[in-house]
Amino acid sequence: xxxxxxxxxxxxxxxxxxxxxxxxxxxxxxxxxxxxxxxLEGEAGVGKTEAAKALATVLGARLIRLQCYEGLDVAHxxxxxxxxxxxxxxxxxxxxxxxxxxxxxxxxxxxxxxxxAIDSDGPVVLLIDEIDRADEEFEAFLLxxxxxFQITIPELGTIVARRRPAVILTSNRTRELHDALKRRALxxxxxxxxxxxxxxxxxxxxxxxxxxxxxxxxxxxxxxxxLDLAKPPGVAETIDWAMALNALGRREIDAEVVQQTLGxxxxxxxxxxxxxxETLSRLVEAARTAAAAG
Amino acid sequence: xxxxxxxxxxxxxxxxxxxxxxxxxGPGRVADALRALDAVDLARQEDxxxxxxxxxxxxxxxxxxxxxxxxxxxxxxxxxxxxxxxxSAEVETRVGQAxxxxxxxxxxxxxxxxxxxxxxxxxxxxxxxxxxFAELTGDELRRLRELIARIGRSRPQRHSRRRTPDARGDRxxxxxxxxxxxxxxxxxxxxxxxxxxxxxxxxxVLCDVSGSMDSYARALLLFLHAVVGTGRGVEAFAFGTRLxxxxxxxxxxxxxxxxxxxxxxxxxxxxxxxxxxxxxSSTRSTAGAHCPAGRSSSSSPTAGSARTRSSSGARxxxxxxxxxxxxxxxx
Numbered sequence: 242x243x244x245x246x247x248x249x250x251x252x253x254x255x256x257x258x259x260x261x262x263x264x265x266x267x268x269x270x271x272x273x274x275x276x277x278x279x280x281l282e283g284e285a286g287v288g289k290t291e292a293a294k295a296l297a298t299v300l301g302a303r304l305i306r307l308q309c310y311e312g313l314d315v316a317h318x319x320x321x322x323x324x325x326x327x328x329x330x331x332x333x334x335x336x337x338x339x340x341x342x343x344x345x346x347x348x349x350x351x352x353x354x355x356x357x358a359i360d361s362d363g364p365v366v367l368l369i370d371e372i373d374r375a376d377e378e379f380e381a382f383l384l385x386x387x388x389x390f391q392i393t394i395p396e397l398g399t400i401v402a403r404r405r406p407a408v409i410l411t412s413n414r415t416r417e418l419h420d421a422l423k424r425r426a427l428x429x430x431x432x433x434x435x436x437x438x439x440x441x442x443x444x445x446x447x448x449x450x451x452x453x454x455x456x457x458x459x460x461x462x463x464x465x466x467x468l469d470l471a472k473p474p475g476v477a478e479t480i481d482w483a484m485a486l487n488a489l490g491r492r493e494i495d496a497e498v499v500q501q502t503l504g505x506x507x508x509x510x511x512x513x514x515x516x517x518x519e520t521l522s523r524l525v526e527a528a529r530t531a532a533a534a535g
Numbered sequence: 536x537x538x539x540x541x542x543x544x545x546x547x548x549x550x551x552x553x554x555x556x557x558x559x560x561g562p563g564r565v566a567d568a569l570r571a572l573d574a575v576d577l578a579r580q581e582d583x584x585x586x587x588x589x590x591x592x593x594x595x596x597x598x599x600x601x602x603x604x605x606x607x608x609x610x611x612x613x614x615x616x617x618x619x620x621x622x623s624a625e626v627e628t629r630v631g632q633a634x635x636x637x638x639x640x641x642x643x644x645x646x647x648x649x650x651x652x653x654x655x656x657x658x659x660x661x662x663x664x665x666x667x668f669a670e671l672t673g674d675e676l677r678r679l680r681e682l683i684a685r686i687g688r689s690r691p692q693r694h695s696r697r698r699t700p701d702a703r704g705d706r707x708x709x710x711x712x713x714x715x716x717x718x719x720x721x722x723x724x725x726x727x728x729x730x731x732x733x734x735x736x737x738x739x740v741l742c743d744v745s746g747s748m749d750s751y752a753r754a755l756l757l758f759l760h761a762v763v764g765t766g767r768g769v770e771a772f773a774f775g776t777r778l779x780x781x782x783x784x785x786x787x788x789x790x791x792x793x794x795x796x797x798x799x800x801x802x803x804x805x806x807x808x809x810x811x812x813x814x815x816s817s818t819r820s821t822a823g824a825h826c827p828a829g830r831s832s833s834s835s836p837t838a839g840s841a842r843t844r845s846s847s848g849a850r851x852x853x854x855x856x857x858x859x860x861x862x863x864x865x866x
Contacts, residue, residue, distance in 0.1 A: 246576065247575065247576075247582060263581050263582070263585065264585045264588075264589075267575065267581075267582055267585035267586060267589065268585070268589050270574070270575075271571050271574060271575070271586060271589060271590075274571075274574040275567070275570055275571060275574065277567070279589075280593075282595060312703060314703055316703075324726065325724050328722055328723070328724060332722065414595065417594070420559065420593070423593035423594075424563065424564070424593070426593075427567075427571075427589040427590060428588075428589055428592055428593045428594075429585075429589050430595050430598060
């Protein structure tokens with residue numbers, strides 16, 4: 242599916258229950274127009290992965306996700322030979338003759354996300370998630386793949402992408418990525434949304450939530466972000482919390498219910514300890530005032 | 536001048552503004568920016584801003600600088616006075632200078648000197664890096680302790696000769712493969728691998744705590760203590776007039792601190808400066824739980840030599856008698 246303008250893409254993303262800001266829409270639009278990967282950086286829980294999912298939905302494309310981790314290697318990212326199957330085949334063919342090509346055919350290849358994305362006939366959105374967690378060696382390999390969109394398997398030859406996948410890389414910025422990789426990608430920083438947009442996101446994701454509760458939850462989380470916390474809550478936490486409050490049948494927040502459900506918003510014990518008693522009451526009061534005013 | 540050329544000129548010059556202000560903007564990025572501008576509606580300032588930002592910036596900490604440069608160059612906004620930190624003030628100045636220089640160059644076609652690399656404000660850590668140990672205040676010493684602990688933790692690693700099972704190893708583990716193949720009637724279905732593991736290098740730390748090093752002994756001992764805390768394979772010695780082995784004392788202190796068996800004392804109450812002036816017998820009772828520096832005092836030149844010798848012998852015997860010694864030290 243092609244989009245003629247940023248507005249059109251933005252509209253389609255809204256239709257897929259994702260509310261992007263103008264910067265993110267521009268980044269995704271340019272990524273499609275220039276056929277360049279886009280690197281989304283931002284705090285955890287601001288909607289980087291969701292953006293890729295929404296893009297796949299609006300493009301009618303298959304989402305292929307490569308979750309990065311320390312020690313990720315080619316065998317888990319690109320391909321691997323199905324060794325036990327080859328072995329069984331050798332056993333079965335023990336009586337007859339067996340040619341080597343038979344053993345290294347496509348049916349013995351375990352296709353991992355990168356190969357799957359490059360060797361796909363249909364449209365694909367390739368999400369390379371949390372690239373900052375992978376090793377630098379893998380980053381260098383990825384650089385090669387993202388430049389040429391081709392993968393060489395010694396036994397089979399070179400597989401070139403018939404249509405380039407839309408590539409989205411995400412990073413939580415636990416380490417700085419290599420400049421060479423960044424040069425090949427568009428860069429977009431996703432910050433925490435404005436209060437109005439956060440309320441809109443909560444109302445979209447938590448159907449049936451009272452308007453006042455959505456406003457107060459968003460305002461309270463915003464107050465939390467102003468504190469010096471180990472992990473400030475992202476939009477994902479706001480949505481989780483709003484869901485919890487809605488499930489409890491609340492129409493507005495008070496110190497008691499916030500105290501009981503604080504674990505949905507803050508994920509570190511130190512952070513929860515820091516938001517107790519007077520601080521908690523003060524933040525709840527500030528959130529209620531802000532929501533009433535807004 | 537055609538509109539296309541004007542945009543080209545603007546973007547190329549803006550790229551140079553950013554480059555002079557310290558961003559890594561080369562011709563490739565400028566070309567990307569121009570392609571991006573081709574794809575968006577130039578009448579919308581927001582779209583132009585994001586197109587340029589997403590193609591010309593690649594680091595989060597450059598965003599602030601980009602925003603200022605964009606306002607100054609495209610919106611002709613005055614460069615605002617610094618409002619936040621010292622570093623942002625300097626960024627401001629750098630952007631202001633770069634914009635002025637490029638504007639002047641544009642109108643007068645004159646060459647200006649290339650800008651200095653972007654300078655940022657000095658951090659507290661940088662100040663501590665050059666400070667004399669003897670001049671440190673109590674607060675600085677506390678911060679120094681954290682920094683030293685961090686240095687101590689980064690012990691160099693080496694490849695061990697031993698191999699351990701590892702799914703991503705580089706050597707086939709033949710023994711295990713054969714053992715497992717027995718389950719499958721002799722077919723090696725599993726291919727277990729082994730790899731060489733990384734272990735910390737062994738370290739022997741010699742620390743001079745003699746009278747001339749009086750002012751520095753505390754910082755050195757903090758380092759020694761931090762290194763001993765990194766695990767096995769470390770031996771620590773302090774010397775004044777003779778050598779004292781501090782490894783067991785330091786280990787015991789770390790263990791006690793971890794188990795919180797003793798109440799913490801303030802960091803200024805340890806041996807440090809005063810350690811050289813105390814006698815061995817008096818320090819033995821106070822040393823250990825807090826800082827190994829107390830032990831080092833027995834080796835300092837100011838301690839009574841005869842008394843030190845006898846008490847030192849007693850200490851060695853008492854250390855040998857302790858059951859923790861064998862697990863705490865490595866030979």
